[in-house]
Amino acid sequence: MVAKKLNLKDKYRALTRDLDWDYDYSDRKKAFPYEEFEGIKITDWSKWEDPFRLTMDAYWKYQAEKEKKLYAIFDAFSQNNGHLNVTDARYVNAIKVFLTGVSPLEYQAFQGYAHVGRQFGGAGARVACQMQSIDELRHVQTQVHAMSHYNKFFDGFQDWTHMHDRVWYLSVPKSFFDDARSAGPFEFLIAISFSFEYVLTNLLFVPFMSGAAHNGDMATCTFGFSAQSDEARHMTLGLEIIKFLLEQHEDNVPIVQKWIDKWFWRGTRLLAIVAMMMDYMLPNKVMSWKEAWEVYFEDAGGALFKDLARYGIRMPKFVETTAKEKEHISHQAWWIFYTHGHAAGFHTWIPSDEELDWLSEKYPDTFDKYYRPRWELAKEMEARGERFYTKALPQLCTTCQIPMGFTEMDNPTQIAYRSSDYEGEKYHFCSDGCKHIFDQEPEKYVQSWLPVHQIYQGNCGGANVEEVLRDYYKMNLGEDNMDFKGSSDEKRWNEWKRKGVA
Amino acid sequence: MTIEIKTATLQPIRNTFANIERRFGDKPASRYQEATYDLQGEANFHYRPLWQPQYELNDKSRTKIKMNDWYDLKDPRQFYYGTYVQQRAKHQEATETNYSFFEKRGLAEHLSEEVKSYLLTYLIPLRHVEHTANLNNMYGCAFGYGTAITQALLYNAMDRLGNAQYLSRIGLLLDGNSAESLTTAKQEWLKNPVWQPMRALCEEMTTVEDWFEVFIAQDLVVDTLIFNLFYSQLDEKLASMGARDIALLTEFMQVWNKDSSRWLDSVLKTVASESEDNSALLGEWVQRWRKKTLEALKPVVASMLDNSDALSIADASLEERLTKIGITY
Numbered sequence: 087m088v089a090k091k092l093n094l095k096d097k098y099r100a101l102t103r104d105l106d107w108d109y110d111y112s113d114r115k116k117a118f119p120y121e122e123f124e125g126i127k128i129t130d131w132s133k134w135e136d137p138f139r140l141t142m143d144a145y146w147k148y149q150a151e152k153e154k155k156l157y158a159i160f161d162a163f164s165q166n167n168g169h170l171n172v173t174d175a176r177y178v179n180a181i182k183v184f185l186t187g188v189s190p191l192e193y194q195a196f197q198g199y200a201h202v203g204r205q206f207g208g209a210g211a212r213v214a215c216q217m218q219s220i221d222e223l224r225h226v227q228t229q230v231h232a233m234s235h236y237n238k239f240f241d242g243f244q245d246w247t248h249m250h251d252r253v254w255y256l257s258v259p260k261s262f263f264d265d266a267r268s269a270g271p272f273e274f275l276i277a278i279s280f281s282f283e284y285v286l287t288n289l290l291f292v293p294f295m296s297g298a299a300h301n302g303d304m305a306t307c308t309f310g311f312s313a314q315s316d317e318a319r320h321m322t323l324g325l326e327i328i329k330f331l332l333e334q335h336e337d338n339v340p341i342v343q344k345w346i347d348k349w350f351w352r353g354t355r356l357l358a359i360v361a362m363m364m365d366y367m368l369p370n371k372v373m374s375w376k377e378a379w380e381v382y383f384e385d386a387g388g389a390l391f392k393d394l395a396r397y398g399i400r401m402p403k404f405v406e407t408t409a410k411e412k413e414h415i416s417h418q419a420w421w422i423f424y425t426h427g428h429a430a431g432f433h434t435w436i437p438s439d440e441e442l443d444w445l446s447e448k449y450p451d452t453f454d455k456y457y458r459p460r461w462e463l464a465k466e467m468e469a470r471g472e473r474f475y476t477k478a479l480p481q482l483c484t485t486c487q488i489p490m491g492f493t494e495m496d497n498p499t500q501i502a503y504r505s506s507d508y509e510g511e512k513y514h515f516c517s518d519g520c521k522h523i524f525d526q527e528p529e530k531y532v533q534s535w536l537p538v539h540q541i542y543q544g545n546c547g548g549a550n551v552e553e554v555l556r557d558y559y560k561m562n563l564g565e566d567n568m569d570f571k572g573s574s575d576e577k578r579w580n581e582w583k584r585k586g587v588a
Numbered sequence: 589m590t591i592e593i594k595t596a597t598l599q600p601i602r603n604t605f606a607n608i609e610r611r612f613g614d615k616p617a618s619r620y621q622e623a624t625y626d627l628q629g630e631a632n633f634h635y636r637p638l639w640q641p642q643y644e645l646n647d648k649s650r651t652k653i654k655m656n657d658w659y660d661l662k663d664p665r666q667f668y669y670g671t672y673v674q675q676r677a678k679h680q681e682a683t684e685t686n687y688s689f690f691e692k693r694g695l696a697e698h699l700s701e702e703v704k705s706y707l708l709t710y711l712i713p714l715r716h717v718e719h720t721a722n723l724n725n726m727y728g729c730a731f732g733y734g735t736a737i738t739q740a741l742l743y744n745a746m747d748r749l750g751n752a753q754y755l756s757r758i759g760l761l762l763d764g765n766s767a768e769s770l771t772t773a774k775q776e777w778l779k780n781p782v783w784q785p786m787r788a789l790c791e792e793m794t795t796v797e798d799w800f801e802v803f804i805a806q807d808l809v810v811d812t813l814i815f816n817l818f819y820s821q822l823d824e825k826l827a828s829m830g831a832r833d834i835a836l837l838t839e840f841m842q843v844w845n846k847d848s849s850r851w852l853d854s855v856l857k858t859v860a861s862e863s864e865d866n867s868a869l870l871g872e873w874v875q876r877w878r879k880k881t882l883e884a885l886k887p888v889v890a891s892m893l894d895n896s897d898a899l900s901i902a903d904a905s906l907e908e909r910l911t912k913i914g915i916t917y
Binding site: 090091092096097100101102104105106107109110111112113114116117119120123141142143145146147149150151153154156157167170190193194196197200201203204205209212213216219220223224226227228230231234237238239240241243244245246247248250251252257260261264265267268269270271530531533534535540560578582587 | 598601602603604605606607622623627628629630631632633635636637645646669673676678679680681715716718726727730731735738739742743747750754756764765766767777787792794795
């Protein structure tokens with residue numbers, strides 16, 4: 087043979103995109119029907135650069151090795167009652183939030199990437215998406231298996247999938263992913279692969295996994311390490327999709343910019359839950375939310391957007407608001423949950439004095455001025471036996487679905503309140519960012535399944551909140567909800583300690 | 589002798605997740621159960637898909653098949669991600685040994701030009717059929733309902749990509765890694781008149797809307813016929829041509845087919861026995877695609893195999909399978 091041997095790049099192409107062909111007998115648009123309606127112009131799929139090169143044989147081999155190690159640790163963890171090694175039982179509430187709020191998103195990612203992994207006309211992009219789809223399935227399943235042991239010893243994990251479809255605060259993550267999956271295939275990739283995986287993932291993944299590492303949670307932390315190389319692949323896909331779209335046609339630039347604006351803001355709202363987790367739920371702190379935002383978004387993201395400027399892409403809209411929000415958002419979010427702790431599927435609590443001091447130190451410009459006094463008051467009330475729970479159901483932002491508790495960032499004593507009129511109805515928003523997103527696509531967001539509205543409309547059963555929580559959400563009232571102080575979680579934990587096993 | 593290591597025994601407060609307990613009772617659950625049942629969102633979707641506003645994001649009505657509980661379609665192999673990749677890694681390792689053996693011994697050099705050209709005309713183009721199977725299984729994964737079936741369809745889709753890659757590597761073994769053989773085989777697929785009806789069928793399958801019909805067409809009808817013709821009958825023919833060694837390179841597909849059939853038969857049996865309507869639908873789809881596929885394979889089989897009964901032998905294997913599953917029409 088005189089023919090030249092293939093290099094790795096060409097070999098991978100031969101083993102992936104060369105499997106496809108131009109149709110002659112059926113209409114290819116009927117086989118791949120969703121590529122055009124978003125207005126994205128793809129002139130040449132062959133320009134797609136494979137973000138990673140992994141043939142199936144290698145994939146099975148590497149992933150099987152990772153799984154083998156991971157499950158060996160899960161087995162050892164449960165055999166040795168690894169849950170006893172966490173810093174204290176309050177920590178476990180962080181992973182309740184993770185299982186009920188984040189793991190179902192991994193599932194939705196599996197579904198979303200399966201969809202685009204079938205629908206893209208370019209085989210290179212399809213294969214990359216298929217691999218992400220199966221990775222995401224891995225993540226949800228390994229998370230369930232990591233939490234399975236905790237579920238046997240703590241409350242609040244047991245009905246995670248049922249809760250995700252129904253509970254008021256879980257509609258925040260659920261609607262985020264429903265929004266992405268119901269969008270067209272290119273927007274889905276900009277939303278999840280680029281805006282989420284590439285720009286913001288470090289702000290979700292790193293805090294939870296480092297939180298686990300800092301708090302003696304070997305199961306979660308091991309899962310995190312094991313998923314790292316998958317995540318690295320996912321990030322390269324995020325970078326490739328944006329470059330590909332921007333290089334394919336100049337008309338794509340404003341569309342992509344619009345999506346970046348939307349998904350950046352959507353993402354920051356979703357991350358409010360991570361912010362409060364970092365600042366309030368970890369007994370051993372990793373870093374403050376403000377610091378995480380500065381490192382992972384302002385520094386890393388800033389460099390990325392500088393890079394994208396040559397395509398005509400600018401920083402996301404409302405990025406200047408986030409620079410102010412980093413001082414406030416975690417405190418406001420935890421306060422919302424603290425005051426609605428009777429309706430949450432995990433425990434809330436007042437930070438210890440030591441933790442209050444840490445917050446003062448990390449947030450010198452805002453904490454003592456705006457937030458510490460609230461906690462001091464909450465402490466006094468608790469000491470009097472009047473632990474405060476708000477009775478009213480909160481109004482929700484139509485876009486992000488978070489209760490309207492965030493403030494004007496220039497005046498943190500004033501709740502932010504925006505609204506838009508659409509077809510004779512008024513819709514409410516927590517911020518300019520959320521209002522802007524609604525105004526771009528009102529016909530989409532008027533469909534939002536807002537949990538509080540649904541309760542009032544009688545769609546969640548129950549004549550009162552308690553019945554909704556118990557019967558519709560399937561919460562074990564008095565076990566899953568309320569303050570950590572006095573909870574069964576706390577009692578069991580103290581019992582284990584007293585016996586000397588923890 | 590066994591020694592007992594003293595560990596702290598703590599009484600768990602529950603055995604498994606509440607949804608698993610509702611299904612199977614209050615007892616320890618398997619990892620397959622915890623990683624499968626009720627994982628998919630079922631209620632309160634926020635927005636209709638822009639690309640299919642007639643449906644919810646997850647919607648049972650994307651197929652005419654009706655199941656009281658889609659989670660009845662469990663996988664007898666109990667594959668969740670971890671068990672799936674570990675099983676395939678094992679197969680992959682054995683296959684790797686075969687491929688290295690083939691390469692190390694220079695077995696390609698022992699193949700006659702006739703055999704090589706035969707492989708390029710008939711075996712290697714199957715990688716395009718496998719690619720179609722990848723698309724069709726992804727389709728079911730994306731539009732299907734319930735993790736029990738959708739995860740299995742994803743594993744199947746990835747397997748088909750793997751099969752296509754192994755077939756491609758046979759080509760690369762023949763051409764010394766230049767991909768010339770893949771180019772030739774692709775031309776056969778695109779231009780050779782004997783392949784065109786099959787190519788047209790593959791293209792057509794990717795335009796069918798009902799995901800369960802696609803599943804029947806691809807995984808039951810096309811696969812049963814193709815595997816009989818190409819991995820059993822063609823295998824024998826190659827042996828008679830002095831190319832028995834090729835079986836080393838197709839063993840992965842043989843093992844895979846056995847593994848996958850166990851799952852498929854079990855799932856379809858459940859669907860067929862669920863209701864008369866389901867059973868009738870399966871019969872209708874099988875009838876349609878069986879006729880089309882036999883027609884589409886006719887020229888390539890006539891040109892590839894000397895036995896004029898080859899197609900009816902393959903069809904008989906399909907018939908046998910239908911009887912086993914309980915699909916009649």
